[in-house]
Amino acid sequence: MHTPPLPLTRDLVLIGGGHTHALLLRKWGMNPLPGARVTVINPGPTAPYSGMLPGFVAGHYQRWELDIDLIRLARFAGARVILGAVEGIDSDTRHVHVPGRPPVAFDVASVNVGITSDMPALPGFAEHAVPAKPLGPFAARWQRFLSDTGPASVAVIGGGVAGVELVMAMAYALRSKGREARVTLIDNATALTAAVPKASATIRQTMERLGIEVLEHASIQQISEGQIDLIDGRQIPADFITGAAGARPYEWVSGSNLALHDGFIKVNAYLQSSNPTIFAAGDCAHLSDNPRPKAGVYAVREAPVLYDNLRSALGAGQMRRYVPQNDYLKLISLGGKSALAERLGTSFSGPLMWKWKNHIDQRFMNRFRNLPKMPAPALPRHYAAGVQDALGSKPMCGGCGAKVGRGALQAALRDIPQLDRPDLTPLPGDDAAVLRTGDAQQVMTSDHLRSFTNDPALMTRIAAVHALGDIWAMGAQPQAAIATIILPRMSAELQQRTMAEIMRVASEVMHQAGAAIVGGHSSMGDEITVGFTLTGLCEAEPITLSGAKPDDALILTKPLGSGVLMAAEMAGQAKGAWVAAAFEQMVQPQAEASRILRNAHAMTDVTGFGLTGHLQGMCEASGCGATLLLTAIPVMAGAMELNDQGIQSTIYADNRAITPELPTGGKADLLFDPQTAGGLLAAVAAEEAEQLCSELKAAGYPAAMIGHLIATPGLRIQS
Incomplete structure (x- = not known):
């Protein structure tokens, strides 16, 4: 008996990709x-x-080693990802x-969004400094600064554990580069108040050995270009200024109508807020029953409890209480590959503690x-011959990777009788038809995507841009659209x-x-399919x-590679950053490109x-051939790496069969890669090509001249 997928009945939205939610998604994917x-929003x-941030700053880790790939993790969990910064939550309407x-x-x-920095509130900080969080901008700035040569001056604002880890890592990195450096730690009170005396003494000795100047009870008046001005009149030289103090909740939380404590979301022992449908974990939450300092260890240990309680709130199982431990192991990086371990009032330090910390982090x-x-899912015991071959070894692709092959399509259309109508212009091979009503010329097309x-919402935006491609490729102005939507149960x-969501984005x-x-x-149906029938006027x-x-x-107005990237993403093998960049390419409309290329001799969209x-x-259709310049063809980030791993779209073999004379391997494979919402391919007068490419690039398109047409039929590749 065939068992259809169970219908979807409840929406769980995870706001933020913090440690608790990351662990929850992993557990969700397994059960x-x-x-x-x-849905996860980040x-x-x-x-x-x-x-691992101090280790990265010191040079012990590469940048990529610090990142949890949320897109890959969400695919594993069967979740959708929305990339964007939340600006509000309405607890009444549940939006x-x-x-x-x-x-x-x-x-x-x-909610598991962590905390943000209060540092930009300092006069001049926003213009002349960079907070340690978010990590992306900080990491980029630090890597550029570290790659310079000559003397350096660095200042870190905030004498808590985060600040001292950061300043020691910076001092170590600059010393390792052989650069003469002045490194300063500034705190408006006493540094390291949260550390026990023995640990504090060890850290201070390490900072002294690294040549770090510690300024305590030093209030900042303002930050200007290349220096920090203190209220007492001192001026601290600093070419790179950062801060790890003044942690505060995100501003949008205050408008949520949830009960707060100092701006943080109050939660009970079940991690529920004052609204029982909204939970919170990690640094953005205040544990009302057992208040604890902000520390990642609590976020990690909240994950299994939050997992059970969210399932209970969705209708399955019983809730359980989260009971935080009274104390926890603190592992503090000391700049080099040495660390300090502190718990229950005692501490140990040295390389062995670093190995322990690195082991835990890795x-x-x-x-x-x-x-x-x-x-x-296992196949039934008995099935018809050919089922395994038809299934293949990987999931069927979506988008244009799920198209029927060109050969099957042409064979199906070959014997359809044609009706001779004077108001319809036959265009063999074109994706749109031309209809004439009086003096008006109207083009019509239809397209849909698995x-x-x-x-x-994202799928609709891509499908709409994709369908409009046929209209833009003919130099027409879009006129009317009819949407065709299939939803899962x-x-x-x-x-x-x-x-x-779909109709708002489509509109x-x-x-x-x-x-x-x-x-x-x-x-x-069984899955989402979005399509549009469109008309346009010429x-x-x-x-x-x-x-x-x-x-x-x-x-060509857009790079190639979306087919292999989407095939890899569906298999959980693509980096999230590559996938996000591919989506940005797909949702870029081609209206302005069509306008710039309005005098093209021939044009199509690459799909x-x-x-x-x-x-x-x-x-x-034009009775000619073409030579492609392989090195000139732009490709999406990650496409080459994935292709070299042998990842290809479902329709790759059918596309390869269209031009079997062409070579394969390496970049050439991407010539047969199906593109979803791909770019326009235009044949233009040679003397106009350079100017047109310049105009396209100025309009935001990564356009390139990729070859030329020749009189001899057939396609050729020039490396």
Whole structure:
């Protein structure tokens, strides 16, 4: 008996990708709750592990070693990722607000956003310094500073444990580079008040050996270019200024209508806020029953309790109390590969403590680097011949990677009888038809995509840009759109939420393109599919495939690689940063590119059949051939690395068969990669190509001249 997927009935939204939520997602992937749709919202595709920050600053770790890849983790958990900084949560309507997208509705939510820095409130800090958090901007600035030569001056504001770890790491890194450096730690009170006397003494001795000047009870008046002015009149030279003090909650929390303690979300023993549908964990939460200092160890140990309690709030199981430990092991980096361990009032330091700290940190990060392999659903005992071959060894791709192959499509269309109508212009090979009504020329097209992301709003934006590509490729102005939506089985409330997100985004994209949504159709199925039927109006003759001429230059407006990237992402093998960058390329509309290329001799959009498949169609329609300059063809970040690992889209082999004479291997493989919402491919007069490329780049398109047309039929590659 065939068992359909269970319907979705509840929305769980995780706000922030902190340590608690990261561990929760890992656990969820190993044991998900059927019927629950999980969303994680975070400003970027990765979440840094702050415990390894001093080691990175000192030069012991590479930048990538600090990052938890949330996109890969979310794929493992079956969750959708929304990249954006939350600007508010409405606990009454149960909506989370993220700039640039529809409100995200929830039945149950959890907040794990950590804390932010209060340092920018210091006069001049925002202009002349950089806070230690968020890690991304700080890391980039520090790496640039460290790569310079000559004398250096550095100042760290804040004498807590975070500040002293940072200043010791900086002093060590500069000394390792052989640079003469003045390094200063500034605190407006007494440094290291949270450390026991023995630990404090060890740290102070280490700072002295590293040549760090410690200024205590020193209030800052302002920060200016290259120096810090103290209230007592002293001026502290500093070319690089950072701060690890003044931690505070995010401002949007104060408008949440939740009970707060000093701005932090008050939670009970079950990690529930004053609104029982909203939970909080980590540094952004205040444990009302057992107040504790802000420390990552509590966030880590809250994860299994939060996992159970969120499932309970969604309707499965019983809640349990979180009881924090009274004390915990503190491991403090001492600049070099030495650390201090302190617990229960005693401390030990040296290289052995560093090895212990490094072991703990690496073990924690390996939980996300090496996600467990979950077994695929077993096949039934008996099945028809050919089932395993048809399934293949990997999941079916989404987007244009799920297209039917060109050969099967052409065979199916070959015997369809054609009706001779004077108001319809046949355009063999073009994706849009041209209809004539009086003097008006109207183009019409239809396209839909199988979802490759769990975010309906993002998928809709990509699908809309993708469908509009056929209109823009013909030099037409979008006119009207009809939406076709298939949703997976879900409750009536989730249907309403999902359709609201989809139609709001669809309307926004179409309106920006100048088209009105005039209707649509929706149904239920096994997965999300989003499509549009579109019309457009041509003020001039439409640009088709058949106008290309020998010696024309070929211009491509977007890089290649989305097929291999999406195939890798669905298999959990792509870096989140690569996936996020690919999405940014996909959602870029081609309206302005179409306007710039309005005098192209021939044009198409590069989509499911890959660059060579669509170029072959242009050449066949125009009676010519083409030479591609392989080195000039732009590719998306990560595409080459994944291709070299043997990752390819489902339709790769079919696309390869279109032009079997072309070489394969390395970058050449990406010529057959299916593109979703890909760029425009235009044949333009050679003497105009350079100027057109300049205009496209000025408009924000990563355009390139990738070859030229020749009189001899067929495609050729020039390395």
